[in-house]
Amino acid sequence: MSTSSSSTSTQGGDGGGEPPSSSRSRLRSSNGVWPEPFLEALALHVAVDASRAIGRLAAAQALSNIFQVCSTWRAISRSDLLWRNLARRIWNVRELLHRESWREEFVYRHRTAANFRSRRYDHTTLHFVPTDNNNNDDDGLRCRRLALSDHHLAAGFSDGAVHLFHIPSRLHLSTFYPQHRDRLGRFSSAVSGIILSDARLVFATLDGDIHMAAVNAAAPLRRAHLGDVVNDGALVDFAGCNRWWVGLYAGVPRRAFHIWNGETEELVFVGGVLTDPEAVMGWHLLTELTGIIGRIRVTNGDMAVACTGVRVVVFHLLSQGVEMGEEEFPRGIVVGAFDAYGDSALVPDARGVATVRRVGNMEEVCRFTMREGVAFGCMNGGYGVTWGGGVIRVWEIHHGQYLYSFRERIGECNALIADERFVAACCDDATIHLWDFGAQ
Known part of the structure; x- marks a missing residue:
């Protein structure tokens, strides 16, 4: 672009523009x-x-x-x-x-x-000393969730530990463990979701506990919400932003969604039937890490989108869980590869076809066919990233064009995430891979 450097002072307003001043030239x-x-x-x-x-x-x-x-x-x-x-x-x-x-x-x-x-990026690995508090020798220590902010990455594991990294220095900063209490099932403290900013870390565990810590402060980790697994079921996924926290539960009828005010930490809604058919699977997660039951994401416009293996539901957070749309997928959904970003959702089906949908009306933007089996996926505002058969592939999500695969092979993937600059993945040996596309 042939442009001159900026000389006008920044003014307030939203993305749609601002009312012009009568004095403007x-x-x-x-x-x-x-x-x-x-x-x-x-x-x-x-x-x-x-x-x-x-x-x-x-x-x-x-x-x-x-x-x-x-x-x-x-x-x-x-x-x-x-x-x-x-x-x-x-x-x-x-x-x-x-x-x-x-x-x-x-x-x-x-x-x-x-x-x-x-495909211009720098690749590195992040190292730390893993500690399996549950001694799950037969199942192995698994990365359950990854989260990115502008300068930090958090990785949550099946033993309840959340490891925090400083991305610019590639250093491991600290490890957080959920507060001890009597647990119902050896995996009840496994991490089920992380919300991360450069100021605050919030993470949840399968038993419904939600913990919070300041990223750059000496204040200790505290429990913001005490879970009630008997009455709510297992908290199978947890997501949100500064304004909202949303939990997806499985195990108890008509309690699929829990919504909190992220600023006051007040629980404002409980309801929904999305995971009622997966109730038994939800209870099993507490004792064995079986398949991924569901995913939930908070998107632009105070909306949330959630899925199970056969269904996607969209609801508005300001309306306390009122559903805006629902769609069934007879071919089934690869839940681990489901993701949403901005106003779009990536929905891969069990036959290798992924569709990109507009959150709200579920209108199809594009679709692409994945020849290799896909287990995990994620997206940012312009690209979808999938893992299958040991290979990470990148797709353009406006027209469904396949672009390339990453040069690195990482083995068996446990978790995958992307934002506008980074892609991160964790594999079976607890090595965290980071790809940086930042403009040089």
Whole structure:
């Protein structure tokens, strides 16, 4: 893009743009007077349309075309407000994370996504000393969940331990163990979900306990919620954000979903029948780590999407669990490869066909066929990542195009996760692999 560096101060507002001030300058073209806010709104509209129709990388070319119309139109490339709205709408970025201006942040995100498409990454492994508190020699120590933030990675294991790593230094920072109490089943303390930011770590275990710790503070781990496995069943998956925590349970009828206010830690809803058919499987998880029963994800717009082996349900968190849609998949769903990110969900079926759906109406965006059997999968805003047969593969999720496989072979995978910059996976020997696509 032929753009000038940003010179306009950052202003408030959401991703849809802001009401222009009456004092903002008006720009003149050969066809008359063009208000600067109008041109900015036009550029935003064109870039977002290109992103939705072709893919997020297409937004840069669309902006370049706008800026080349004339010097008057090119002048809006200096608006930090425009770049802020572009970063929010196209890259879902709410604050500056990597650069000093919104234009630089947008360019960084574009280059990182381009690296993802062309397989430009750095690979490393993260090392720690695993300790199996449950002495599960016959089952082995398994990584159950991975979570990423901008500067940290957390890995939760079947013994209840959560290991926290600092990504820039690749160092193991600390290990957290759930508080001791009488357990119902030897795997009741296995980690079932992690919510991670650079400020806070929240994790849940199969018995329903939820623990919290500050990432960079000396405050000890504390239990935010005491689980009641007898009355609720097993907490088979746990996800959320700063605003919401959502748990997916199996074992007791009509108690599939639990929703907490993530700021006050108050339980605000219990209900749902999604996992009623999997009740027996939920109880078995406490004593043996069998298959993955269900997944739940919190997405944009205060919505959550959850699945079992045959069904996907979407519900609104503000409406306290009111379902917005449900769809059955007669071919079955590979639950370990189900994921959601932004406003999209990745739903792989048992016959090797994966569909990308819009969360809310479950409209199909694209589909692709996975020739190798897939056990785990994840996604970010532009790409789907799958593991099967020892190989990690990457797919573009606007048109379903297969792009490439990772050069590294990691053996048997236990957990897989991706965000806009990183992919992380853990294998049977508890080695954590990290691929960094960050723009260099």
